[in-house]
Amino acid sequence: xxxxxxxxxxxxxxxxxxxxxxxxxxxxxxxxxxxxxxxxxxxxxxxxxxxxxxxxxxxxxxxxxxxxxxxxxxxxxxxxxxxxxxxxxxxxxxxxxxxxxxxxxxxxxxxxxxxxxxxxxxxxxxxxxxxxxxxxxxxxxxxxxxxxxxxxxxxxxxxxxxxxxxxxxxxxxxxxxxxxxxxxxxxxxxxxxxxxxxxxxxxxxxxxxxxxxxxxxxxxxxxxxxxxxxxxxxxxxxxxxxxxxxxxxxxxxxxxxxxxxxxxxxxxxxxxxxxxxxxxxxxxxxxxxxxxxxxxxxxxxxxxxxxxxxxxxxxxxxxxxxxx
Amino acid sequence: xxxxxxxxxxxxxxxxxxxxxxxxxxxxxxxxxxxxxxxxxxxxxxxxxxxxxxxxxxxxxxxxxxxxxxxxxxxxxxxxxxxx
Numbered sequence: 001x002x003x004x005x006x007x008x009x010x011x012x013x014x015x016x017x018x019x020x021x022x023x024x025x026x027x028x029x030x031x032x033x034x035x036x037x038x039x040x041x042x043x044x045x046x047x048x049x050x051x052x053x054x055x056x057x058x059x060x061x062x063x064x065x066x067x068x069x070x071x072x073x074x075x076x077x078x079x080x081x082x083x084x085x086x087x088x089x090x091x092x093x094x095x096x097x098x099x100x101x102x103x104x105x106x107x108x109x110x111x112x113x114x115x116x117x118x119x120x121x122x123x124x125x126x127x128x129x130x131x132x133x134x135x136x137x138x139x140x141x142x143x144x145x146x147x148x149x150x151x152x153x154x155x156x157x158x159x160x161x162x163x164x165x166x167x168x169x170x171x172x173x174x175x176x177x178x179x180x181x182x183x184x185x186x187x188x189x190x191x192x193x194x195x196x197x198x199x200x201x202x203x204x205x206x207x208x209x210x211x212x213x214x215x216x217x218x219x220x221x222x223x224x225x226x227x228x229x230x231x232x233x234x235x236x237x238x239x240x241x242x243x244x245x246x247x248x249x250x251x252x253x254x255x256x257x258x259x260x261x262x263x264x265x266x267x268x269x270x271x272x273x274x275x276x277x278x279x280x281x282x283x284x285x286x287x288x289x290x291x292x293x294x295x296x297x298x299x300x301x302x303x304x305x306x307x308x309x310x311x312x313x314x315x316x317x318x319x320x321x322x323x324x
Numbered sequence: 325x326x327x328x329x330x331x332x333x334x335x336x337x338x339x340x341x342x343x344x345x346x347x348x349x350x351x352x353x354x355x356x357x358x359x360x361x362x363x364x365x366x367x368x369x370x371x372x373x374x375x376x377x378x379x380x381x382x383x384x385x386x387x388x389x390x391x392x393x394x395x396x397x398x399x400x401x402x403x404x405x406x407x408x
Binding site: 197203208243 | 389390391
């Protein structure tokens with residue numbers, strides 16, 4: 001098995017992503033602090049054409065992956081255009097992150113479509129807290145900050161130090177910590193999986209009838225179960241279902257789409273969980289349903305799901321098969 | 325009101341059963357903190373809390389749901405005694 005040192009050795013000294021991060025974390029972030037929001041949004045639009053030019057290989061890779069999934073599902077899709085929109089959405093999200101505090105404080109989110117709020121209210125009325133289940137969609141961060149503003153504060157369960165395989169050694173050493181701090185500043189209300197008391201903190205939130213957001217497609221978790229997903233397999237976190245079983249809380253799937261120009265938040269019906277005789281059965285009857293629901297969200301809005309280019313779905317699972 | 329030592333002993337029994345530790349009674353009696361028990365992670369601590377609430381028919385207040393409180397068995401016993 002490869003260790004952190006091997007991982008370090010495989011990285012190039014500098015990658016394209018290092019350059020993006022450097023520009024993003026310094027000149028752009030400083031500009032975002034002093035410029036009005038519409039100016040920064042204009043800068044974002046101006047950056048789009050060069051970004052599309054320098055990400056041709058990346059788009060080709062995405063197009064191939066998206067095509068493979070949709071062919072396997074026998075669904076027609078213009079994969080090239082989807083990959084192009086994926087890159088555009090990535091840029092808009094990055095620009096929104098830069099001005100997140102201003103967007104919220106200045107109440108700049110004017111075109112917000114909130115659907116299924118009654119689903120969330122119904123789940124909250126049971127008084128046992130709600131786990132808001134999402135996939136990694138671009139609009140999540142913005143949606144959660146907006147929801148907190150309108151009276152639905154939500155703790156996000158996260159990996160304290162997310163892996164970033166596309167980084168070179170330069171950014172890994174000099175920029176990663178800065179980026180992680182930057183993300184903490186955006187997301188704000190966080191619980192970290194690495195913390196010894198993470199499950200207790202989730203429990204505490206639920207007991208206070210609060211909202212806790214979990215990503216079903218998160219690759220970092222202590223307990224994981226493998227299920228078919230898209231046209232391959234994926235490891236899904238299962239530990240949170242132990243908390244669900246112990247607390248009797250509701251699970252409400254949430255889908256966040258768009259960006260600060262137009263944001264859409266959909267709360268789906270609370271999941272009808274089947275009781276299992278034990279934890280293993282509880283996971284095996286309920287987790288696949290959640291995975292199917294997430295898969296259908298991704299297939300409906302492929303350009304909004306940010307994990308197409310993360311290797312877990314594709315390569316890592318195949319490697320894990322060889323190792324385990 | 326029950327003796328604090330009785331409460332402590334019941335807490336240890338709950339710990340043993342809820343986390344399926346299978347420890348013999350004499351070994352169990354020596355445990356003072358959860359740190360002495362191998363393999364108690366965040367989820368296991370939660371299982372322990374829920375089992376405690378069931379055993380003593382109490383609801384542990386959110387401000388007491390801290391690892392520092394739960395790990396220290398004599399302190400936990402004091403808290404539970406005060407809630408009975």
